[in-house]
Amino acid sequence: MFGLLVNAIVAGLLLGGFYAAVSVGLALSFGMLDIANLAHPAFIILGSFIVYTLNIDFGVDPVVAGVLALPFFYVLGSAIYQIYYYSFERRGEEALRGLAFFFGILFITEVALILIFGVDYRFVTAPYIGPSLYIGNAELPLRMLVPFMVSIVMVGLLQLFLSKTFIGRAILAVSQDDLALKLMSIRPQRIKNIAFAISIATASLAGACLIIIQPVEPSIGRDYIGRVFAIVVLGGMGSFPGMLTAAMLIGVMESLTATFYGPSWSPAVAFGFLLLTLAIRPAGLMGR
Amino acid sequence: MEVRAGETVALLGTNGNGKSTLMKCIMGMLRPQSGRIVATIEGETHDLTHLTTEEIVDRGVALVPEGRRLFPKLTVEENLFLGAFRSTARAALQRNLDYCYEIFPRLRERRSQLAGSMSGGEQQMLALARALMSAPKILLIDEPSVGLAPVLVQRTIDKIREMKEQNQLTVLMAEQNFTQAIRIADCGYVIVHGKIAFDGKSPEELNNNELIRKFYLGL
Numbered sequence: 001m002f003g004l005l006v007n008a009i010v011a012g013l014l015l016g017g018f019y020a021a022v023s024v025g026l027a028l029s030f031g032m033l034d035i036a037n038l039a040h041p042a043f044i045i046l047g048s049f050i051v052y053t054l055n056i057d058f059g060v061d062p063v064v065a066g067v068l069a070l071p072f073f074y075v076l077g078s079a080i081y082q083i084y085y086y087s088f089e090r091r092g093e094e095a096l097r098g099l100a101f102f103f104g105i106l107f108i109t110e111v112a113l114i115l116i117f118g119v120d121y122r123f124v125t126a127p128y129i130g131p132s133l134y135i136g137n138a139e140l141p142l143r144m145l146v147p148f149m150v151s152i153v154m155v156g157l158l159q160l161f162l163s164k165t166f167i168g169r170a171i172l173a174v175s176q177d178d179l180a181l182k183l184m185s186i187r188p189q190r191i192k193n194i195a196f197a198i199s200i201a202t203a204s205l206a207g208a209c210l211i212i213i214q215p216v217e218p219s220i221g222r223d224y225i226g227r228v229f230a231i232v233v234l235g236g237m238g239s240f241p242g243m244l245t246a247a248m249l250i251g252v253m254e255s256l257t258a259t260f261y262g263p264s265w266s267p268a269v270a271f272g273f274l275l276l277t278l279a280i281r282p283a284g285l286m287g288r
Numbered sequence: 289m290e291v292r293a294g295e296t297v298a299l300l301g302t303n304g305n306g307k308s309t310l311m312k313c314i315m316g317m318l319r320p321q322s323g324r325i326v327a328t329i330e331g332e333t334h335d336l337t338h339l340t341t342e343e344i345v346d347r348g349v350a351l352v353p354e355g356r357r358l359f360p361k362l363t364v365e366e367n368l369f370l371g372a373f374r375s376t377a378r379a380a381l382q383r384n385l386d387y388c389y390e391i392f393p394r395l396r397e398r399r400s401q402l403a404g405s406m407s408g409g410e411q412q413m414l415a416l417a418r419a420l421m422s423a424p425k426i427l428l429i430d431e432p433s434v435g436l437a438p439v440l441v442q443r444t445i446d447k448i449r450e451m452k453e454q455n456q457l458t459v460l461m462a463e464q465n466f467t468q469a470i471r472i473a474d475c476g477y478v479i480v481h482g483k484i485a486f487d488g489k490s491p492e493e494l495n496n497n498e499l500i501r502k503f504y505l506g507l
Contacts, residue, residue: 173359173370
């Protein structure tokens with residue numbers, strides 16, 4: 001019983017680390033820019049398939065493939081922000097139309113991936129997929145541990161970027177007051193462009209993490225839409241430490257529920273916790 | 289209208305006469321329908337009329353806007369760091385930060401507090417300090433006394449004088465509080481309905497002007 005509990009908690013923390021990788025992009029776009037990027041999971045699946053192609057056709061390690069694809073995703077994110085800005089945000093019509101726009105991107109990406117790769121599950125090969133590390137009785141599967149570490153490094157670097165650089169601090173301020181930013185000689189649109197491009201770039205590494213953990217098919221991203229938004233809101237809009245804590249909590253709760261009551265209860269428990277937290281702390285765990 | 293280098297010029301007038309509009313035109317936030325706005329900064333003359341706000345700030349003009357416009361969900365220190373975004377200001381960041389904390393010790397105490405949770409007086413201090421962080425040569429201040437208790441108004445005005453003298457600034461200050469404004473002003477303009485109604489070359493001239501006594505102070 002005790003061993004089962006420890007294992008469930010360890011597995012939950014590892015899962016939470018992966019959830020953080022999936023959510024960090026949305027914590028940036030939705031949490032800091034107020035852009036409800038519904039298509040974020042679709043970009044993660046796109047990342048998974050690019051990593052898959054690099055891995056199967058060229059033998060590149062999945063994590064390295066994720067890093068190699070970063071610049072491509074950055075440019076993609078920048079281009080999408082430009083379209084979003086000129087079509088909606090500039091005219092102040094982003095609330096509903098922006099949502100429809102990202103919903104459209106979600107479907108187009110999904111269909112494009114189905115047309116290219118089909119609906120079969122795809123997976124990658126790497127030396128760390130399969131073996132496990134044991135600490136006492138706790139099992140740490142390397143296919144979970146590697147994404148966990150990738151995620152922590154990615155979130156840590158982004159947090160450093162936000163708190164220590166001028167662009168980073170401007171990203172923290174960009175949803176608060178456009179005019180005040182201009183008075184600091186900062187162009188809000190440029191800052192949002194950079195931030196959104198970074199948020200999409202994280203999908204490259206998150207996609208690598210995803211396909212290391214489990215086989216991927218084009219519409220699997222839908223499983224994550226609710227969860228990533230829940231994590232961002234639970235953590236508190238605009239707070240990376242909050243998002244990381246929320247991801248770990250959800251991971252552990254899902255894992256405990258799955259171990260002791262059955263996997264089908266996990267989403268209910270996780271979302272129940274979200275509702276409870278928001279009732280007590282409307283700003284989320286660490287929202288400002 | 290002219291503001292000479294190194295002077296503190298008061299822009300006087302009651303609500304709705306165009307003080308803020310004039311400030312917004314200078315900062316490129318509004319486009320003037322006619323006329324030109326020219327600034328000479330360190331021997332170089334810039335036509336500000338068609339520049340964007342960001343470009344104007346980058347040339348060394350700063351505005352403490354109406355309503356302060358702080359970033360409420362950032363800390364005091366993060367607000368100050370953002371003030372130093374332009375490249376000239378980044379080079380002098382640490383020196384300017386130390387200076388701001390020296391003249392506004394309260395900001396040092398509250399450096400990690402969220403700007404939105406501070407009192408009105410503290411927020412006005414932060415707004416002034418943030419503008420100073422951009423290392424401006426010309427400082428525009430829009431109604432620093434709004435919403436402050438009388439004792440704080442006096443203190444704020446004193447701080448503006450101190451900042452101006454220690455940094456060799458040129459200051460244009462819109463203010464409704466006539467008596468406080470002329471304490472530190474070298475000269476002033478009275479605006480009525482968007483037009484300059486009186487050009488006072490000295491505080492005494494402003495003080496003794498009939499227009500001001502009649503329409504403004506109600507004497």
